[in-house]
Amino acid sequence: MLKYSLKRLSSSLLTLLIIxxxxxxxLRQMPIEGYFDNFEKADAAMIQAKLNQLGLNDPxxxxxxxxxxxxxxxxxxxxxxxxxxxxxxxxxxxxxxxSMKLGVLSMGLxxxxxxxxxxxxxxxxxGFWDKFGTIYIVFINAVPAAVYHIFIQxxxxxxxxxxMLFDENNLITWILPVFSMALGNTAYYAMWLRRYMVDEMNxxxxxxxxxxxxxxxxxxxxxxxRNAFVPMIQYIPTSLLYTVCGSIYIESLYSIPGMGGxxxxxxxxxxxxxxxAIVMIYSCIGIVGLxxxxxxxxxIDPRISFVKKEGAR
Amino acid sequence: xxxxxxxxxxxxxxALAEQLKKDLDGQIENEDELFVLAEYDEAAGxxxxxxxxxxxxxxxxxxLKNKVAVSLLIVLALLLAxxxxxxxxxxxxxxxxxxxxxxxxxxxxxxxxxxTTVMVTVPAGTQLNAAPVKNAEGWxxxxxxxxxxxxxxxxxxxxxxxxxxxxxxxxxxxxxxNNFQTKLKxxxxxxxxxxxxxxxxxxEMYMQPVDYTNNGxxxxxxxxxxxxHDDGTATAASDAPLRVLPSENAFWxxxxxxxxxxxxxxxxxTRTSLAIGFIVAFFEAIIGIxxxxxxxxxxxxxxxxxxxxxxxxxxxxxxxxxxxxxxLRPGFGTLVFAMCLTCWLGMARFIRxxxxxxxxxxxxxxxxxxxxGTAKIIVKxxxxxxxxxxxxxxxxxxxxxxxxxxxxxxxxxxLPVDMPSLGNLINEGRKLVTSETLRYQxxxxxxxxxxxxxxxxxxxxxxADAADPKNHV
Numbered sequence: 129m130l131k132y133s134l135k136r137l138s139s140s141l142l143t144l145l146i147i148x149x150x151x152x153x154x155l156r157q158m159p160i161e162g163y164f165d166n167f168e169k170a171d172a173a174m175i176q177a178k179l180n181q182l183g184l185n186d187p188x189x190x191x192x193x194x195x196x197x198x199x200x201x202x203x204x205x206x207x208x209x210x211x212x213x214x215x216x217x218x219x220x221x222x223x224x225x226x227s228m229k230l231g232v233l234s235m236g237l238x239x240x241x242x243x244x245x246x247x248x249x250x251x252x253x254x255g256f257w258d259k260f261g262t263i264y265i266v267f268i269n270a271v272p273a274a275v276y277h278i279f280i281q282x283x284x285x286x287x288x289x290x291x292m293l294f295d296e297n298n299l300i301t302w303i304l305p306v307f308s309m310a311l312g313n314t315a316y317y318a319m320w321l322r323r324y325m326v327d328e329m330n331x332x333x334x335x336x337x338x339x340x341x342x343x344x345x346x347x348x349x350x351x352x353x354r355n356a357f358v359p360m361i362q363y364i365p366t367s368l369l370y371t372v373c374g375s376i377y378i379e380s381l382y383s384i385p386g387m388g389g390x391x392x393x394x395x396x397x398x399x400x401x402x403x404x405a406i407v408m409i410y411s412c413i414g415i416v417g418l419x420x421x422x423x424x425x426x427x428i429d430p431r432i433s434f435v436k437k438e439g440a441r
Numbered sequence: 442x443x444x445x446x447x448x449x450x451x452x453x454x455x456a457l458a459e460q461l462k463k464d465l466d467g468q469i470e471n472e473d474e475l476f477v478l479a480e481y482d483e484a485a486g487x488x489x490x491x492x493x494x495x496x497x498x499x500x501x502x503x504x505l506k507n508k509v510a511v512s513l514l515i516v517l518a519l520l521l522a523x524x525x526x527x528x529x530x531x532x533x534x535x536x537x538x539x540x541x542x543x544x545x546x547x548x549x550x551x552x553x554x555x556x557t558t559v560m561v562t563v564p565a566g567t568q569l570n571a572a573p574v575k576n577a578e579g580w581x582x583x584x585x586x587x588x589x590x591x592x593x594x595x596x597x598x599x600x601x602x603x604x605x606x607x608x609x610x611x612x613x614x615x616x617x618x619n620n621f622q623t624k625l626k627x628x629x630x631x632x633x634x635x636x637x638x639x640x641x642x643x644x645e646m647y648m649q650p651v652d653y654t655n656n657g658x659x660x661x662x663x664x665x666x667x668x669x670h671d672d673g674t675a676t677a678a679s680d681a682p683l684r685v686l687p688s689e690n691a692f693w694x695x696x697x698x699x700x701x702x703x704x705x706x707x708x709x710x711t712r713t714s715l716a717i718g719f720i721v722a723f724f725e726a727i728i729g730i731x732x733x734x735x736x737x738x739x740x741x742x743x744x745x746x747x748x749x750x751x752x753x754x755x756x757x758x759x760x761x762x763x764x765x766x767x768x769l770r771p772g773f774g775t776l777v778f779a780m781c782l783t784c785w786l787g788m789a790r791f792i793r794x795x796x797x798x799x800x801x802x803x804x805x806x807x808x809x810x811x812x813x814g815t816a817k818i819i820v821k822x823x824x825x826x827x828x829x830x831x832x833x834x835x836x837x838x839x840x841x842x843x844x845x846x847x848x849x850x851x852x853x854x855x856l857p858v859d860m861p862s863l864g865n866l867i868n869e870g871r872k873l874v875t876s877e878t879l880r881y882q883x884x885x886x887x888x889x890x891x892x893x894x895x896x897x898x899x900x901x902x903x904x905a906d907a908a909d910p911k912n913h914v
Contacts, residue, residue: 147755275887278871
């Protein structure tokens with residue numbers, strides 16, 4: 129287990145390093161306007177001076193090395209256009225807690241809605257909940273998120289008679305963003321839980337339990353659901369981290385001052401250092417999520433062996 | 442994270458693997474039967490050992506039984522055909538044409554959707570001003586404005602009304618609107634007519650207490666409805682429809698804020714979005730199958746490709762999409778390129794896993810021993826087993842490509858506005874949702890988009906179920 133964890137950790141670090149380098153190098157190819165707050169007014173000498181000051185005239189490997197050195201110290205550079213001269217890490221630290229709160233709430237809601245839905249779907253195949261859940265899953269997966277988020281905002285706010293935009297101090301405005309953010313994950317949990325539960329239900333130990341006279345709900349709760357939940361655990365860190373990162377749609381729709389909305393903002397303003405930092409944070413979160421998922425899975429299910437992985441020869 | 446695509450394709454994969462195993466292990470399902478003496482059975486004797494089971498025919502049969510999927514397939518086919526036919530139908534406005542009012546030159550912005558462009562129908566006998574419209578045979582610009590009064594022009598009110606006041610000005614009598622916009626100056630007792638009045642705003646003096654204009658500009662009517670007089674006026678000979686444009690072609694979905702026909706834009710956008718979907722799916726197939734086959738079949742490449750896959754798979758797709766669209770110039774090519782960069786990963790992994798499983802089956806060893814070339818083994822022995830899952834993944838990757846386009850447009854890196862796509866139509870519409878009267882600009886593209894994506898999705902799933910040998914009779 130330890131050996132596996134170390135190996136997994138090192139491969140994640142390597143991936144991270146590769147991604148950061150690639151993002152960094154790619155963003156060096158962008159026009160230099162994205163480093164200036166007033167490019168149109170600056171003359172050639174000023175531009176050169178600024179480029180030198182930012183170290184943008186150095187060869188790219190040197191720049192990358194400097195960036196990585198700063199990164200280790202938690203310095204992501206300074207914003208060029210969004211909030212001129214402010215350190216990016218500070219800007220993000222200000223925005224992240226709100227995204228985190230929303231993410232955790234919506235994640236909790238998704239688990240609360242998704243797991244009962246999935247269980248109800250698996251319990252009676254072809255029954256009402258199965259049909260309802262299938263339609264719901266198809267809808268959520270097929271219709272682009274932008275569309276249903278907009279309509280939920282539009283009709284939800286007028287139906288409930290609440291303000292359209294988010295206000296941190298007004299709790300009632302939290303309802304719709306959290307609900308909308310939970311929809312996708314709900315469908316996801318319901319779909320996989322149903323699948324895993326149906327798989328479990330066809331196994332012999334369930335038949336044995338039934339033969340012993342264990343009651344239906346007991347089998348479902350104590351045997352099927354518990355076993356079916358194990359493979360789901362793998363995905364929970366990933367989905368939690370993704371949600372924490374803030375759904376880009378939701379945050380910009382409801383004007384929530386979080387990280388997802390920030391990304392849209394800085395892309396609109398072509399603020400290269402900010403885009404770079406946020407993109408790196410997102411990829412980091414993705415990698416950490418997968419890593420956590422794999423490790424968690426190993427801790428929880430002792431049957432999983434790390435000696436020989438699936439498909440390896 | 443795994444998507445629903447993976448859910449379905451894993452299920453299908455498992456079913457196919459089981460079928461393959463059954464085929465290879467022969468028909469021995471019940472070992473007892475091996476040791477039981479069989480009685481002579483005439484029916485069994487008649488059997489020639491030929492089974493008319495055909496995988497693809499059964500797949501088709503099962504698929505055709507799914508009524509919803511079949512009807513959606515028809516809807517989708519019609520929709521697809523229609524996007525190509527639509528520009529060639531008579532009376533269509535080009536998608537990027539900015540429709541102006543031919544007289545004022547102003548854009549016909551935010552005209553609400555309607556099946557005709559008729560704004561108002563004038564009863565027979567109504568007096569109108571009529572002037573022939575240049576460049577439009579038989580059409581007249583008609584209105585009932587006698588004169589435009591400049592701001593602060595003095596006139597006499599000879600009959601006071603809550604909505605319309607009858608006035609006299611320079612010997613002509615006519616009507617002016619009396620509302621919060623015109624703000625007529627009132628005497629102490631407005632019923633004491635006649636009195637002198639004025640407005641601080643520009644006023645129109647109408648022939649009748651009705652406004653037969655489109656916010657002050659003339660509407661259009663076909664000459665056959667009018668009896669023309671020499672002094673430039675006309676009388677409606679029968680009930681005459683007044684239209685927004687000198688044409689009977691309506692803006693079925695209304696116009697956007699710069700006067701472009703939304704109907705044409707929605708179809709042109711559907712075309713663009715479907716094109717993106719199909720191109721991405723095509724590349725997913727090409728790249729995914731090629732890489733997957735190499736990865737699975739060439740042992741030396743396995744380690745390298747697995748490492749590459751692990752790195753790439755760790756990066757969230759959305760991030761790659763955003764990054765590439767941000768770096769390159771926004772446009773059709775960029776979008777397709779960005780999506781193609783990641784879309785093949787899942788396909789390649791699937792193909793690789795399957796090929797590793799069946800590569801060294803006895804029949805492939807036999808083929809190899811007989812000297813069959815690698816290419817032939819891959820194409821004839823390996824890929825046919827994978828066709829159904831490949832098709833499933835492709836059917837599901839079209840809606841997700843369309844969805845990605847919407848997403849990228851939403852964050853401001855999508856196609857330019859002069860290239861309508863469902864994504865940028867929705868994005869344009871989204872900005873107007875606060876105004877209830879303009880919501881149609883969001884709703885129409887959203888409906889078409891949902892129909893397209895849901896159809897692909899359901900068809901893909903129905904196909905997966907049909908391709909599953911468990912569901913075959």
